[in-house]
Amino acid sequence: GDSVTQTEGQVTVSESKSLIINCTYSATSIAYPNLFWYVRYPGEGLQLLLKVITAGQKGSSRGFEATYNKETTSFHLQKASVQESDSAVYYCAFSSSGSWQLIFGSGTQLTVMP
């Protein structure tokens, strides 16, 4: 079935260091899904960080970037220099074009140490 895999449940990074959070998807019936990263900051609701709906393109927001790679079915989240305020839970998700269902990964808790 359709699924999203985030291999890291928890990531700890020192402030100003680089970050990569891995995400791969398995879409059995979807040729080119829409891809998303959502974030939940402490005490807040889940919110969209970035999205990409075209294979090969890159999405970016708040210094984060993710490139839609259809060959490797990946959508890794990267940031060159993290800040303490980036500490949050990050969720990778996908949907088929025109579909209303989001398939979420299990989430990655990012802790940025000062």
Next chain:
Amino acid sequence: NAGVIQTPRHKVTGKGQEATLWCEPISGHSAVFWYRQTIVQGLEFLTYFRNQAPIDDSGMPKERFSAQMPNQSHSTLKIQSTQPQDSAVYLCASSLVGTLNSDYTFGSGTRLLVI
């Protein structure tokens, strides 16, 4: 813009009791979604309304769960005869249109604990 409002934030019910969760979507948003989050299953889609009409309830458990959207300003998720396995965070989201090229806005969720 107050965002998507979910009430209550926390609810504790005894096994076998009924629980009703409320969601107020963003004004003007025509699509409302319910998701459930547990440690074991993660975030799971439950049901979807567009212009108050139920469109897809494929994620809803077949028994005890029901959702309604009687008007544009609120939706409810009702769980009858709650069981401990219903304990979860229930998330409501709304969007301008019913496709995912539009952004969801999620509420903060209702944390349900069944004891």
